[in-house]
Amino acid sequence: MTTNTLTAAPVTDAAALTGKRRIAFASYVDENYLPGFLTLLRSLALSNPSVCEDFVVLYDDLRPGSIARIRALHPRIVLKRVNDTHYDAYKKGDQDNYLVRKAYFILDVFRIREYDTVITLDTDMVVLGDLRELLELREGLAAVPQFFYGQHKLNSGLLVIQREYLSDAFCAKLDKCGRSGDYELDKHDQGILNAVLDGDFVRLDPRFNFVKRRLSGDLPVPDDTAILHFTGRHKPWQGGEAGYSQAEDKWREYELSDAAFQAAYLESGGGLHHDLVVHFGIPHVQRTGDVEVARKVAAAHIANGDYQDAVDILSGVRIPLDEAWPHEVLGHALMSVSRYEEAKAQLLLATAAPNRAATAYARLAQMAWVQGDHTEALRYATAGITVDPTHRPSRLWAQRAAAVPSQERGSAEDQLAHVAFYMDRQGNAGDKLLPETVRLAFGPDTTSRRWHSVHAHRLFDEAALERVNARRGLVIGGGGLFIPDTMPNGNSAWQWNVPDALLNRIDVPIAVFAVGFNAFDGQSYRANRFRESLLHLVERSAFFGLRNHGSIEKVRAMLPAHLHDKVRFQPCPTTVMRQLVAGWQDPAERDDTILINAAYDRAGLRFGHDYAYFLAQMAQAVRDLGKFGEVKCVAHSLDDEKIAFDLRREHGISMPVIPMYDFENDEIRDLYARTKLVIGMRGHAGMIPFGVGTPIISLISHPKMAYFLRDIERPEWGVSVHDRHLAARLVERAKDLLADHAKTVADVHGRQQELWKVTEANAADLRVILGS
Template sequence: MTTTATTLSATGPDLPVSPAPANPLTGKRRVAFASFVDENYLPGFLALLRSLALSNPNVCEDFLVLHDGLRPASVAQIRALHPRIDFRRVDAEHYDSYAKGDQDNYLVRKAYFILDIFRVRDYDTVITLDTDMVVLGDLGELLALRDGLAAVPQFFYGQHKLNSGLLVIQREYLSDAFCARLDEVGRAGTYELDKHDQGILNAVLDGDFVQLDARYNFVKRRLSGDLPVPESTAILHFTGRHKPWQGGEAGYREAEDRWREFELSDAEFHSAYVELPGAKHHDLLVHYGTPHVLRTGSPEAARKVAAAHIAAGEYQEAADLLGRVTIPVDESWPHEVLGHALMSVSRYEEARARLLLATASPNRAATAFARLAQIAWIHGDDGAAAEYALKGLAVDPTHRASRLMHQRTADAAAPVEGPASGQLAHVAFYMERQGNAGDKLLPESVRLAFGRDTGPRRWHSIHAHRLFDEAALERVNERRGLVIGGGGLFIPDTAPNGNSGWQWNVPDELLDRIDVPVMVYAVGFNAFDGQAYGHGRDRFLSSLRRLVERASFFGLRNHGSIEKVRELLPASLHDKVRFQPCPTTVTRQLVDGWTDPERREDTVLINAAYDRAGLRFGHDYGHFLGEMATAVRELGKRAEVRCVAHSLDDERIAFDLRREHGIALPVIPMYDFGNDEIRDTYARTKLVIGMRGHAGMIPFGCGTPIISLISHPKMAYFLADIDRPEWGISVHDRHLGARLTERAAGLLDDHAATVADVHGRQWELWKITEANAADLRVIQGGVPA
């Protein structure tokens, strides 16, 4: 692939100025496919959609259908073949002013309508496909393109001119300025009139485009004489007057046979997709798999679709679909998946029955036993949980979930607590050994905001993920208050349950019967871009509203979360939602006897997160890794660069940099650290570049400069709260490596001033925390901290 082409973006003295991304919060690229479709070319477009799904089963981006009018039946056919269709009517009259070779030919008139794609403003990358194409191979390389306007050079005209059947268009071309250039040439007629839209693009670009390999627009004319289609062909283009759905053309039998592979009924197509090996995109599998399951009743197909629902946090949908088919007793895998779905919506007895059936198969038994252990633990039965975990380990001694559950129950000895009347109850996510370092530190940090004593004498711990039952309610009501805090608890797919729809597993009726002050402290709304609550949304909304109504104090840890939560509440409750910074951001003020380090180590710590990687990186992980390699090499000239792993999975960046770019990074296993060691490590380094929320907030709270790698809205929310958005760079930034190097160098060059700035920003958060603390003391009846 040739990548030499200039772009339309302006360049400054240091780095090119890229167009503002379609998603200004995280910078995640919005990508779409697009075609112009009319009734004559509808059969070709339907075959194109089928071929795209069958050749790229793990790719599902929006598909823009440009049209000048389609029948309702045609619209229905198109929607049935793709879950993310967006119909957009072209401004047909706009192109009537263009000079054309044949003004009266309706096909000539419509040939210009695809140019309307340059008027799209809500995407960063658009891939256009002619409707006489079929996709035969992987398009990952096209989806990863970031620069210029890319196309395959014309077959007959050398390298200077492009074939417009396939275009990969970046955001700088989706602009008024580029549209004006198209209009100028089109109206003047200063182009090859018989080449229509392609002629205009070639006249405007004059060879300045990114040249793609011919396999991405392999024209039929290359196969004259019934030549076979090369195996490397990714997109086959049936150029010329004779289309396969119209009878085809002599001399191209091999090519037309490839097209007819995608001339399928809906039932044939759905079956072909579901039976494909390998990874499939959630949206496609649900869209095609659901009607296939309802038509066939296949337990195996239902399992696949239900597993896709579960991976997306759609637990009720998974339970509903698998519940509609008859699962033979000896088909363990569907029983295990249904058990997983049922326990995730708190239908625990039904889940137990399904999971016990699944234990009959050696291949599924360890996972089923681990889930049975989890159900027992949720209900407070540590003995049964330990037994199930041991059974899972007996089947598979390497089974991680069973091992972690066994460790959890082995460490379950209750601490010696002080008198109940002097305690606060504390609902939080209490992280086990080798768990996420940020989540490990959070509960203690929340408690420090209420006083120096964070131990069992003053605090009664309630794990958010255990079922809040009558016994738990009684224990809470014996205390002087209930604090809920310690993480981004408002998220649908971490420890799912059907009682609340968020992380605290509390039924409404028990929440209503809490009769001590309820204080929600520094909780975050942690949903990713594109992440939804599915059918559990109503359950979540009801529980959230009850919680806000019941709470004496309801503080969220950033203004972005406040805005999101207020959108879900009636206006009468908006004023109850207030700002309470995460206590980790004011660590220096909270930790008794804190002293700043006299000198810092000459290190830069880098953290990358890999949970929900698809939501974080989209198609850009290769780009991110390459840009990070550039930054690590440059920063390594100034300081020792190390990987700091909040969880075990965070070590992946060290492995990938070594494998792909030959860079060796020492790894700091922070998931193994105690809280004091976490704080000390962050306090002694010069700079932290982190992707996790608490890989920014914790070092900031320790007085250390930070740069956030933004792959989640919460990172941008925090930087907005401290009025330092320039301390964040999107993982999708086209020039991530250079920008990261430049900003890190700026912070390191004037390190003392940067540290002073961090302290000043922190002081503003501390003033808010102190003001809230005064209100909390009143709520608790003036009890001293």
């Protein structure tokens, strides 16, 4: 086996690579305050139905039954037992009062190291409004100033703590203060924090910690109150206190049984978080058989890539014949696990309702195309257009079904079969260019004289097997084919729709070439089906090359040790484009432009709670980058134009849009070769310009971007979309790269040469394997 030239960089946790903020809520909970905490959890879900972050429960004496009640109200509870004896050394106003002793336990939150932002909530609080502003905070330690003591002191009932305070150094300051007693002893944890901070905290609006005492005399709770805090000795679950009935009525709105709470959440409007829908919906459906809730749960499962779970929840209820939407969702789920005949029956039922018919027909068209029936696919797609002439998916499937397949001109024994994702017109520009570029790595002829195309998303059946076995070899790749939710299927659980039995009957050499493990940070392969299919593929392959070392480590972790050495490094051929295109000439001159690309697929996984921040930073960056050249938006897909629309609407910035999704392959290469700098979020918005010799800066929202930059030993060419100083860093790095542009281009060429050495070495092995 040939050794690779570039050294594998150590693989880091995905969050560390993308810079995505990890956010958690936290509370100290004991048996006395358990009723308050349960109400707090209900109010958080009902007031912020789209929010579902980890909730850290600090505890010392909770019983198993109490923990079960807590878990029933939140799917992401993280239990952490406090180090209670640690605070025995603190000087206190009343050393023997157990409530005083427990008041310090919340300070254990500063010993948490797994998160970038932690929001603490006292258990005598109820959430009444939107907390988005707190989730977007990125600097300092934030709190509401005390009601009675002015702006210098904070109320510690709500804290928004950033990572710099979740540190050993800050904990040492707290310990020193607590042990010295140099603080207001009767204020406990709050006294220590105020003594240590001495007024140095970010002031929040009082509506985020609106203390009950503001409502003395039974005043109404202001409409804009986000969090109501029942400070004082008398708690609502203990009978309350005279003079605060309107406040306590607000608290009691959330004092619900589990069944009533689940129903209330599931009846909320749009924007429900899929984890909460699943967590509350499953017991609700089991208890009631509610078809509409089962549909919501199934849709949430599908959004999360849990297709079999979606099938199971809807198969467990009786769906009336005239309930089109549940039939459509069940059909979608069944199609996604390759139960095609059952899916067809469900989708046909869904076509009876005008408001669901177009979507159902488009799915029927898709399924017919997957199974190789173009005539039926076109019939269904046409029916979808007839129902709704504006229905884009139906139009896309009609175009795909009506496309005339290219006539193969070579003899089978001279051809290689090529499994790839063949992109349609107006599809992702990177995916459009990729199959041709893979073929260039095997020789200059990329036409059907030498290649037999096998679309990865088509069902690989007996006829396809026969055609492949008639060729002299099979190449699979490139691109991020190892991803679970792009054209999902139940045969492999990755993009190639191949059953194990047929994979095992391929009798020509198999080369997996420059494939990537493309899971996002926060996305996972939950089914064993992918692991089993992957194992068969590696065992059957004569060559198994992945496009970055991050993917190599991820895949090796799923394989037995004896197969690890079969997995080798093969860079994406787009990164060595200059070496592959016959007669390539570097541009004599470049346009005075800087191209920016942003991606919006799976936006929640890319941006988390930081999209508004990202957009504001990009607005500043575009303004400042204009000093170095004309800044344009380059759209690999239609959705990529969103950044231009949002910048104009939110920040008044106009940026020309280049519709690269309409470009031919030569146009894509030419545009990227002629610009001075590309700032891209898509993988191929970095790899393609790099491959044609253009400097790049990657906007990192996916681990694969960081994997590539580590492989070329230039991690400084990447900036996380979550970076606290995103605009400044982008502009600074752009300035550095453009200052001596010729030198930077030479550096790109040098880095590319290292990848080319690996590709050439692998090519020598492949010539032996494939007999070319």
